[in-house]
Amino acid sequence: MTEQQHPDDKSLDEQTLPDLAKRHFFKKLGMVGATGAAAATGVSSAVEIIKEPNKPSWGGATFSDAMGDFFQDHYSRMSDEEMNEALERIKRKAKQKFGVDINCEDTKPMPDTYFGYALNISKCRGYRECVEGCIRENNQGRDSQVQYIRVLEMDEGDSNLEHSDHYYDPATVPVAGKYYMPVQCQQCDNAPCVKACPVEATWMDKDGIVVIDYNWCIGCRMCMSACPYWARHFNWTEPQIAAQDLNPNTNYLGNRPRMKGVVEKCHFCTQRTRKGRQPACMEACPTGARVFGNLLDPESEIRWILENKTVFRLKEELGTEPKFWYYTDEARART
Amino acid sequence: MKVFYAFVMDGMKTALRGGPLYYMWMLFLLVLIGITAWSYSHQWTEGMVITGLSDQVSWGFYIANFAFFVGIAAAGVLLTVPAYIFHRKDVKSVVIIGEAMALSAVVVAMGFVAVDIGRLDRAWHVIPGLGKFNWPNSMLAWDIVVLNVYLFLNLFIPMYILFKHYQGKETPVRKYFFWVVIACFWAISIHTVTAWLLSSNVARPFWHTALMAPRFISSAFTAGPALMIIILQAVRRYTDYPVSQSVIKMLAIIMTISLQISLYFVAAELFTDFYFEGAHAASMHYLFLGLDGFDGLKSWIWTAVGLNLVALTLLMVHKTRENRVTLNIACVLGFVGIWIEKGMGLVVTGFIPTPLGEIFEYSPTLMEIGVSVGIYALGAFVFTILTKVAIEVELGRIGKHKNILKGVGNISDTVKQVKTAAAK
Ligand code: SF4
Ligand code: SF4
Numbered sequence: 001m002t003e004q005q006h007p008d009d010k011s012l013d014e015q016t017l018p019d020l021a022k023r024h025f026f027k028k029l030g031m032v033g034a035t036g037a038a039a040a041t042g043v044s045s046a047v048e049i050i051k052e053p054n055k056p057s058w059g060g061a062t063f064s065d066a067m068g069d070f071f072q073d074h075y076s077r078m079s080d081e082e083m084n085e086a087l088e089r090i091k092r093k094a095k096q097k098f099g100v101d102i103n104c105e106d107t108k109p110m111p112d113t114y115f116g117y118a119l120n121i122s123k124c125r126g127y128r129e130c131v132e133g134c135i136r137e138n139n140q141g142r143d144s145q146v147q148y149i150r151v152l153e154m155d156e157g158d159s160n161l162e163h164s165d166h167y168y169d170p171a172t173v174p175v176a177g178k179y180y181m182p183v184q185c186q187q188c189d190n191a192p193c194v195k196a197c198p199v200e201a202t203w204m205d206k207d208g209i210v211v212i213d214y215n216w217c218i219g220c221r222m223c224m225s226a227c228p229y230w231a232r233h234f235n236w237t238e239p240q241i242a243a244q245d246l247n248p249n250t251n252y253l254g255n256r257p258r259m260k261g262v263v264e265k266c267h268f269c270t271q272r273t274r275k276g277r278q279p280a281c282m283e284a285c286p287t288g289a290r291v292f293g294n295l296l297d298p299e300s301e302i303r304w305i306l307e308n309k310t311v312f313r314l315k316e317e318l319g320t321e322p323k324f325w326y327y328t329d330e331a332r333a334r335t
Numbered sequence: 336m337k338v339f340y341a342f343v344m345d346g347m348k349t350a351l352r353g354g355p356l357y358y359m360w361m362l363f364l365l366v367l368i369g370i371t372a373w374s375y376s377h378q379w380t381e382g383m384v385i386t387g388l389s390d391q392v393s394w395g396f397y398i399a400n401f402a403f404f405v406g407i408a409a410a411g412v413l414l415t416v417p418a419y420i421f422h423r424k425d426v427k428s429v430v431i432i433g434e435a436m437a438l439s440a441v442v443v444a445m446g447f448v449a450v451d452i453g454r455l456d457r458a459w460h461v462i463p464g465l466g467k468f469n470w471p472n473s474m475l476a477w478d479i480v481v482l483n484v485y486l487f488l489n490l491f492i493p494m495y496i497l498f499k500h501y502q503g504k505e506t507p508v509r510k511y512f513f514w515v516v517i518a519c520f521w522a523i524s525i526h527t528v529t530a531w532l533l534s535s536n537v538a539r540p541f542w543h544t545a546l547m548a549p550r551f552i553s554s555a556f557t558a559g560p561a562l563m564i565i566i567l568q569a570v571r572r573y574t575d576y577p578v579s580q581s582v583i584k585m586l587a588i589i590m591t592i593s594l595q596i597s598l599y600f601v602a603a604e605l606f607t608d609f610y611f612e613g614a615h616a617a618s619m620h621y622l623f624l625g626l627d628g629f630d631g632l633k634s635w636i637w638t639a640v641g642l643n644l645v646a647l648t649l650l651m652v653h654k655t656r657e658n659r660v661t662l663n664i665a666c667v668l669g670f671v672g673i674w675i676e677k678g679m680g681l682v683v684t685g686f687i688p689t690p691l692g693e694i695f696e697y698s699p700t701l702m703e704i705g706v707s708v709g710i711y712a713l714g715a716f717v718f719t720i721l722t723k724v725a726i727e728v729e730l731g732r733i734g735k736h737k738n739i740l741k742g743v744g745n746i747s748d749t750v751k752q753v754k755t756a757a758a759k
Contacts, residue, residue: 161690199466199467200467216467217453218452219454221393221394221451225686226535227690230689234453236383261454
């Protein structure tokens with residue numbers, strides 16, 4: 001574990017996330033330098049082999065659990081009983097791996113709900129609190145540094161993503177002449193990732209959330225190539241989380257602990273929103289820039305925004321129909 | 336049934352017997368396969384973190400090789416068409432070698448997909464019926480289907496013909512003509528679908544071009560014949576199987592034309608992207624000129640362009656195309672040039688910059704190459720065995736028919752004709 005940030009030596013709470021992001025960035029920069037130099041020979045000289053600490057056999061499970069995992073059927077074909085067994089396996093595995101008793105449910109979509117998200121870019125000041133809140137809530141691997149939300153620092157008067165800074169230092173924000181645009185899974189209504197998946201491991205649920213069954217994903221990464229918003233992340237290694245950092249309230253199609261070799265992304269916090277709570281990023285945001293809600297409810301705040309503000313969606317020309325809107329404080333002039 | 340059993344047994348015996356050179360070659364390949372087994376076991380236990388891949392560049396060396404070898408497999412059709420549709424006797428005698436090459440290339444391509452997916456233990460999820468198959472939406476689902484059918488066709492047709500020859504029988508072409516025609520269309524389809532795997536992604540402007548599939552086919556018909564020319568010469572050198580020079584000449588002409596078309600396509604793409612450079616040209620800019628100080632692929636692509644241009648010159652001059660040495664040089668250069676252009680050039684570049692405008696570079700790690708070497712070796716291994724058995728049957732040295740029982744050996748009609756043709 002040479003350069004890897006191991007959750008044991010320092011918990012994420014002690015070290016602010018932006019620091020991590022920065023470190024990650026510099027590590028990557030170093031790698032880019034090395035790869036650039038090695039490009040002529042075609043081989044990156046720095047081959048790091050990261051050993052997993054005390055990994056038990058069967059991927060940390062008993063033989064019968066490993067078999068149960070292996071033969072587990074597609075989500076849509078699982079009976080209630082099979083699902084209960086799967087949930088028990090997840091709990092046992094979490095106990096074995098993290099030493100934590102977690103709860104894992106299979107929370108179904110609520111009736112008459114269709115979720116959407118709106119984000120006020122004139123309020124967002126680039127603190128990255130949402131990124132941190134998301135990681136605490138959703139059990140992303142701490143050493144693998146998976147983040148569902150990326151906040152882009154943009155030059156005023158320019159919305160070209162290529163000019164954005166992904167690795168700005170949040171200690172300095174807000175910087176004059178810059179504005180901030182957080183990007184996460186846009187929950188496309190016409191989702192290219194869903195279309196691309198060869199095994200239907202990812203699909204749009206009844207409440208409009210594009211979910212992933214981590215037990216069905218084969219890790220081919222078709223969906224990552226297909227996503228125009230760079231929302232999907234692959235577990236290049238077994239995700240590691242310190243016991244005290246694990247969120248024990250989990251959902252099957254949501255924040256339950258993932259395994260290596262599968263893809264994950266923002267799922268609008270199914271474990272919260274399907275129980276009427278706010279997503280963690282909205283709760284974490286200190287500026288109130290984020291508004292989440294039910295698009296089918298005419299009284300909801302998000303409906304008010306869509307009806308009264310000038311909104312736009314990212315890369316709308318691609319026909320992905322995102323359910324994630326951006327808006328500014330300027331109200332729309334009414335005729 | 337009994338005869339078929341004998342056919343299989345004889346085939347296995349042939350594969351196990353050979354001179355010291357044969358054993359050394361096979362041992363060498365086995366060592367490479369061993370390296371892959373070792374490297375892959377690391378990838379399996381530690382995760383794909385041992386590769387140079389990242390969330391930014393999520394496909395690399397493996398998928399590049401996959402795309403390239405599907406092309407080699409498709410190029411098998413370049414012998415099938417003249418042999419069965421145009422009834423060229425000289426080609427027909429070596430078509431079996433082309434089919435063996437196609438089959439081995441499919442094995443290599445599938446091998447690269449196998450090591451690229453994160454959860455090989457869940458590979459059964461793609462089996463229609465057992466798993467859940469996103470048909471007809473997912474291009475990868477399509478690719479799985481067409482590749483497997485192609486594998487089957489390239490196994491079934493030659494096996495059938497060989498088995499007949501084994502019994503000393505000639506089968507009229509019309510009996511399997513239907514399947515041959517299917518196989519020809521299928522060859523084009525496997526490579527088209529592989530191109531669509533990339534070009535179907537609206538998220539990646541660099542791939543999202545209708546020219547992708549034509550580019551794939553034209554480059555495959557360059558690299559395929561190049562490899563085939565070298566292989567046919569090797570067969571001529573290390574075995575007593577007759578290979579007529581006219582086949583090599585034909586392949587060299589095909590390669591020349593395909594390389595011209597392929598380079599023309601590249602030029603057309605370059606014009607479209609660079610005449611008035613929009614945001615969608617960023618990847619192309621990165622590839623050829625570098626972007627914001629990052630230019631990891633620049634030296635690769637210019638090398639490829641250089642190699643292809645030299646190869647093209649050698650091929651276009653009649654004298655150097657006819658000359659054995661310069662033709663071989665052209666083949667090697669063209670093969671490597673296309674491999675770089677298609678592999679690193681077409682696959683990796685699509686990821687840079689990311690859809691959010693981040694530039695993050697990729698180059699394969701030693702481990703990744705370690706995983707790959709044995710997959711090539713496996714292809715060579717399969718090819719060697721298939722060709723060896725096929726040659727023994729075709730030359731009438733193994734079989735169940737009266738000439739063998741009489742001890743005079745049997746030479747199938749086509750081979751007889753080719754022998755006389757080659758002697759001329
Ligand atoms: S943003 Fe990407 S991951 Fe999310 S639904 Fe759209 S295509 Fe899929
Ligand atoms: S990586 Fe998983 S979710 Fe994505 S396309 Fe492949 S199987 Fe589907």
